[in-house]
Amino acid sequence: MRAADAAATAAQMAGLALAPLLPGGVQALKARLQGRRGPGVLQPYRELRRLWRRGTVDPEGSGAAYRWAPVAAAAALAVCVLVVPVGAWGTAWPAGHDALLLVGLLALARIAVALSAWDTGGGFGLMGASRELAFAVVGEALLVLVVLLAAIPAGSTDLRAMWEAGAGTGPWEDPARWCAALAMGLVVLLETGRQPIDNPDTHLELTMVHEGPLLEYAGRDLALLQWTAAARHWVVLVVAASLALPHPGDAAGGLAALALGVLALVGGLALVESWQAKMRLLRVPPTLLAGVAVALAGVVSAAWGAG
C-alpha cells in the first residue's frame, strides 16, 4: 500500500472520531458571526464525555425498539462514515462505495429513531419523527437525483469513480453541475438538520424535527444519538465537497482540497444559519420539490450537451 493510500484510509477511519468537530465548528463560527463568544469547537466532545458518564432513563411502557434504536442508528452512520471515501484512494471495503448504499443507511437510521418514538408513544417524539419522515420522501428523491447527476460523467454510482470523474475540472464548466451543486446544498441542509429546514438548537418542542424523538433519551443512549447527528454532518459534507467542489486529481492535493472544501461548507452552514430564520414547516416540501425541478433541469442539460 502506498503512503497516500494509507493516509486516505486513515482519514476515512478518522472520520469516526473527527465527526463531532463539524457541528462544533458550525456552532462556534455561528456564535462569532453573531457577535457572541459562544462555546468552543470542542464543545460536542465535552457533551459526549459528560453524557457517557450518566445513567439511562427508560420511559414507562417502552420496549426493545426504544432500547436498540440508538445502537442501530449509530451503527448505520458508522458504516456510512467508513463507506464514504475521502478522495479516490484508500482501501476498498467489501460493502462497496456505492452512493445508493448511503441513501439506504441514512434511511435506516431515520427508521430506527422513528420506531423508538412510536415505542415511547410521546407526542413530541412522534411529531418530530413524522415530520422528519415526511421531509425525507422528497429529500430521498433529491439525493438520488444528485447522485444521478454526478453519475452521468462518472458512468457509475460508485463514490470513488465520481470523485475521479470530477477531478481537474471546475464545477462552473458544466450547467448540469451547477444544478447538482444547488440540489446538493438543499440535501446538506436537510440531512444535517440545520436552519432553515430544522433547528438543532431548539428547545421549543413544537418546532422540533430531528430533536423531537431525542427528548426521552439520556446518558449513553443520548450520547450515541448525538454522535449519530455529528456523523451525518461528516457524511453529507464530505460527499458534498467531493461532488460539488473543484479538486485536483492527485492524492495529496485531493486530500487538501477536500479538507478545504469541508471547511468552506462548515463556514457556509454557519453563514446560512446566521442569516436565515427557520422556515415554516409547510414550506419545506415545496422548497425541496423546487430542488428536484432544478436537478431535472440538470439532467436535461446534460443529455442535451451529450446529444
Added chain:
Amino acid sequence: MLVAGAGSIACGVALTGVRRAGIAVALLLQAAGTALVGAVGAVCLLDGRTVGAGFTSDLEPSLGVDPLSGLFLLLVALVAVPAALYAIPYLAGARRPRTLAALTGLFGLALAGVVTARDAVTFLALWEVMTLVPAAAILVARGDAPARRAVFEYLAVTRIGGAGVWVALLALAHHGALGDPAGLAAAGGGAQALVAVAGIVGFGTKAGLVPLHAWLPRAHPLAPSNVSAVMSGAMVSVALYGLARLLTGWPGGPPAWVGFTVLALGALSALTGILYAVFQADLKRLLAFSTIENAGIVTAALGAAALLEARGEARWAATALAAGLLHALAHALAKALLFLTAGSVERATGGLRIDAMGGLLGRMPATGGATLVGALALAGVPVLAGFASEWATLGALIELARADAVGTALAGALGAAALAATTGLAVVCFVALAGLALLGRPRGPGAAAATEVPGPMRWAPAALAAGCVALGVAPGPLMPALERLAPGGDGAEVAAGVGVPGASLPTLGAALALGGAAALLAVARGRRPRAAAPVWNCGQDAGRELAWTSAAFTKPLRLAFGGMLRPRRGVEVVARAGIVREIRHRGGVPHLFDSLLYGPTARAALAGAGAARRLQSGSIRQYIAALVGVVVLLLALARAGALG
C-alpha cells in the same frame, strides 16, 4: 417430479371432499406437492435447464418449464407452501373450512399451471381458473353484501384484463409467434402494437397497475388470509410473469414506446399505490395498496430493461430485469408474510383497524417479530429483501438517465426520482404500521387481551421472515441466474457500479459491517442502571386520549400532498345546554380514481346499457328486421372486399 407434485396437490384437493379425511392431511399433501413443484422450478432456474415442451402455437396441450417459468414456480411455492401450512389451524376457525381448503389447493395448482402452460389454450383456461378461484374463496368465506359487491367489481375489472390477455395470446398464436420470436418480427408494426397494448392492459390489470387497479384493494383484503397471501404474493407475480415473458420475447427488444409506457405505468403505480397505502386505516387494505406499489416497482424495472435493451446496453438490461425479478421475489415473501400475520392479528385482537392495535410485539412475540421483519423489508431497509432489488433498479434507471437522448434521459431521471420518493413513502407507511400495531402500549381492549396464535400460524410467517433476511443479506447467488434470463444476458459479468468482485450485490458486506458495528456499540454501551420515568407529554399522561393515531402521523404528508390527494375533513361539535360535550373529528383520504375515473365510466356504461335495452322490445318483427339488416350489411361488405 412435476407430475408427482401436481398429483400430490390434486390429491390434497380431492381429499377435502372425503368426509372422513382431515383437512390437515389434505393441506399437508398440498404443501408437499407445491414444494415438489417449486423444487423443479428452482433446479430449472439455477441450472438454466428447460424441461418439457417449448412454446407452441398448436392446439395440442403442452406443459414445460424453462428458467423464467422456473423462477415463478419457485416463487409460487415459496408463497403457497407456508400459506397451506398456515391454513391448517387458520381454516379450523373459518366458515366452511373444507371448501376453502379445496380452493386453496386449486389456486396453487392454477398458478403453477399458468406458469408452465406452453400453448394458448391451456394458458387461457388456467388463467381464467386463477381468476375465478379467489372470487369463489371470498364468497365462501363471507357471503355478505359488501363481499358480493367486491367480487362483482373484481370480476368486472378482471374481465377487461382477461380480454386483453386473450387478444394478446391469440394474436401471437395467429402469427405463429408464440413459439419463435421471429414470427413477431415478421408480423409487422400493427400486429406488434396490438400484442403490446393488449398484453399491457391484460397483464397490467391482474398486476394492479394504475389506472386498472381499483379491484385489487377491494378484493385482496376480503379473502381469508391464507388466500390473500397467495393473491398478493403469487397471483400478482404471475401477472408480472406474463408481462416479463411478453417483453423479453421480443427479438432485439420491444419498440421504444412500449418501454416508455411500461416504465411510466410502473412508476405511476408505485407512487400512487404507496401514497394511498399511507392513509389506510385497515391493515389488509393497506397491504393491498402496497401490493400495487411493489407491482409498479417491478414493472418499472421491466420497462427500464426494455429501454436499455433497445439502446443496445445488454448488460444493464440484464441487471434491470434481474432487479425487477428479485423485487418480485422479495415482495412475494414479505407480502405473504404480512397477510398471514394480519390474519393472526385479526384472530387475536378481533379486528384489522390499525389504530386499535398496539403493543403486539410484547404480547405476540413470534407474530410481532415476523411482522416487523416484513414491514421493514417492504420499507426497503438495508439489508433485508427489497433493499438490494431497489438498489439495483435505481442503478439501472440511473444508467438510463445517462443516455444522450433527452427523452430517455428524462424518463430515467423521473423514474429514479419516483422510485426514491416511493421508498420514502413506504418508510412512512410501514413505520406507522409497525409503530401502531407492534410498539408502545395497547390501544384497544382487543389488543390488550391478545395472546399468541397456535403453532403453524407462528412458524409459517417465521419461515417467510427468515427468507426475507436471507434474500436481503445474500442475493448474490441468485443474481447471476436472474441475469441469465435476459435475452442478451450471459450472467458472466455484472454491470459496473452495482457489483464488486466476488458478490453480485455487496449487501453481505454491508450486513456484516452493520452487525459488527452494532455489536461493538452495544458492548461499549454496556449495562447501566436504568431509571423508569413517565414519558414527557407536558406533564400529562399519554393515555388513550393523547395517543397518536395513523392520521396524526401522516398529517405532514397529507398537508404536503393536499393539492393532489384532496383529503376530506369535518368537525362536529356536540353541544348540550350550551356546553360543548364532545368534538368529533372526521377525516379521510378518498380514493380519487373512484370519483374521477371509475364513477363516470360506470355511469357511462350503465347509460349505454340503458340505451341498448330499448332494442329489446319483445317485438319479433323488429328482431327479424335487425337480423336482415345485419346480413345485408355483411353481404355488402363482403362484396366490396372489405372483409378480406
